[in-house]
Amino acid sequence: MTSAPPTTPRVLVTGASVAGPALAWGLHRAGFDVTLLERSPEQRETGQNVDIRGIGRDVVRRMGLEATILEQLTGEIGTRFVDADGRPVAEFPGEEGQDGPTAEVEILRGVLAQIMVDAVPDGVELRYGDHVVGVAQDATGVDVRLASGASERYDLLLVAEGRSSRTRRLVFAEETEYRDHGVTIAYGTLDRLPDDTDFWDWFTAHRGRVASIRPDNVGSIRASLSFESEPMGFERLPVDAQLTVLRERFRGAGWQSERILDGFAARPDELYAQRMEQVVVSTWSKGRVALLGDAAWGSGPTGMGTTLALVGAHVLAGELARTLTDAGDTPQRAFARYERLLRGYADSAQGMPRNGARMLHPSSRLGVRAIHTMYRVAASRPVRGFFQSHLLTNEKDVPELPDYPLLRAAPDAGVSARAAARPARG
Numbered sequence: 529m530t531s532a533p534p535t536t537p538r539v540l541v542t543g544a545s546v547a548g549p550a551l552a553w554g555l556h557r558a559g560f561d562v563t564l565l566e567r568s569p570e571q572r573e574t575g576q577n578v579d580i581r582g583i584g585r586d587v588v589r590r591m592g593l594e595a596t597i598l599e600q601l602t603g604e605i606g607t608r609f610v611d612a613d614g615r616p617v618a619e620f621p622g623e624e625g626q627d628g629p630t631a632e633v634e635i636l637r638g639v640l641a642q643i644m645v646d647a648v649p650d651g652v653e654l655r656y657g658d659h660v661v662g663v664a665q666d667a668t669g670v671d672v673r674l675a676s677g678a679s680e681r682y683d684l685l686l687v688a689e690g691r692s693s694r695t696r697r698l699v700f701a702e703e704t705e706y707r708d709h710g711v712t713i714a715y716g717t718l719d720r721l722p723d724d725t726d727f728w729d730w731f732t733a734h735r736g737r738v739a740s741i742r743p744d745n746v747g748s749i750r751a752s753l754s755f756e757s758e759p760m761g762f763e764r765l766p767v768d769a770q771l772t773v774l775r776e777r778f779r780g781a782g783w784q785s786e787r788i789l790d791g792f793a794a795r796p797d798e799l800y801a802q803r804m805e806q807v808v809v810s811t812w813s814k815g816r817v818a819l820l821g822d823a824a825w826g827s828g829p830t831g832m833g834t835t836l837a838l839v840g841a842h843v844l845a846g847e848l849a850r851t852l853t854d855a856g857d858t859p860q861r862a863f864a865r866y867e868r869l870l871r872g873y874a875d876s877a878q879g880m881p882r883n884g885a886r887m888l889h890p891s892s893r894l895g896v897r898a899i900h901t902m903y904r905v906a907a908s909r910p911v912r913g914f915f916q917s918h919l920l921t922n923e924k925d926v927p928e929l930p931d932y933p934l935l936r937a938a939p940d941a942g943v944s945a946r947a948a949a950r951p952a953r954g
């Protein structure tokens with residue numbers, strides 16, 4: 529490996545899921561000396577279906593990864609809202625060229641993250657099992673202290689650590705607000721049964737409960753249970769306690785709830801819980817530190833988190849690239865351009881309507897009937913297109929992606945030598 533010339537700016541990117549690797553990929557191509565640091569001791573494989581929509585699709589095309597991604601979709605063919613007997617109340621079939629509740633690109637998060645990490649060039653130092661515990665910056669650089677005890681100095685620190693980012697808490701505590709949406713959600717994996725279909729089936733029960741199952745492309749079924757509640761710290765409970773709460777809450781809910789609960793108990797390592805809560809940070813950068821992806825604008829499952837992570841990484845890398853060729857430009861100006869371009873888009877796409885999540889979790893049987901009527905109307909031919917493009921996501925101010933010539937790769941760009949040498953996972 530050749531070491532970078534002394535004038536090459538050194539950048540630390542934290543978090544190796546979607547946003548972090550996509551950013552590291554772009555910064556390296558632009559000419560930065562990049563270290564990508566992931567807190568977990570190895571690449572995390574868990575997570576359910578995530579969507580790549582709209583201009584997120586343009587980003588993966590520019591990265592030369594679209595074909596690889598399209599080969600690894602979950603195979604979901606549409607979304608159905610079902611009653612307690614599993615009969616569809618309303619159906620949204622997946623349609624080519626249309627991103628409905630089922631997007632054209634549905635992929636497992638762990639699979640997408642691995643594709644992104646595999647694309648990170650060998651010149652990027654990729655490190656697992658460490659994280660930032662202290663940050664001090666001055667006019668010329670950022671000193672970070674790591675949990676391992678190391679102290680390192682970088683020109684820039686770019687934080688892509690997801691919704692509960694610790695480094696954001698260290699640097700942006702006063703600028704961060706959490707907007708709670710009144711719903712907790714737990715995801716897990718089930719064994720696939722012969723009767724399972726390739727639809728995403730969504731069941732609403734009274735007392736504020738929703739259960740869903742959807743296919744994947746690795747022979748299992750991904751399920752979720754969500755319920756209306758005040759913030760109660762469910763997502764921080766040990767798995768045993770989470771399962772007890774879910775059993776209690778979903779008792780008598782009907783449909784496939786018991787199967788899902790049993791499946792979660794059989795694979796406790798795959799349980800992943802989150803609060804539907806939007807993180808709003810009043811500024812995405814401070815001096816030489818900037819936030820990206822869910823760490824900057826995370827929300828509940830809006831279907832837009834992955835798209836925004838990709839778009840954010842592309843724009844941040846592209847704007848920082850300009851600072852290497854324009855002597856008058858600075859990282860702070862690049863951060864300002866990045867935020868100007870994306871703030872309205874990210875805030876609107878991640879902003880849930882007030883009480884929107886609660887509305888999807890009605891408390892009475894009458895409320896369930898009302899929501900079924902709403903799904904039926906939304907799925908009917910005359911309004912389906914309007915529903916999909918105007919009501920499903922709140923996104924506004926969708927930016928035109930600037931052209932960053934350095935951030936374009938050939939479709940067959942392949943994977944890094946590091947990825948090629950990685951043993952296949954079982």
Ligand SMILES: Cc1cc2nc3c(=O)[nH]c(=O)nc-3n(C[C@H](O)[C@H](O)[C@H](O)COP(=O)(O)OP(=O)(O)OC[C@H]3O[C@@H](n4cnc5c(N)ncnc54)[C@H](O)[C@@H]3O)c2cc1C
Nearest residue numbers: 543545546547566567575576659689690821822833834837
């Ligand atoms: C394990 C997991 C499972 C998920 N499952 C789902 C799901 O089922 N459905 C869904 O819609 N979304 C899921 N998400 C969220 C989804 O990936 C994001 O909304 C979206 O893709 C944006 O990605 P991101 O890269 O900004 O953040 P994330 O995907 O949240 O990734 C953040 C990364 O940073 C790492 N990290 C955290 N703290 C530190 C630190 N201090 N230092 C270094 N690294 C750190 C994390 O381990 C993770 O790899 C999941 C995320 C994770 C990490």
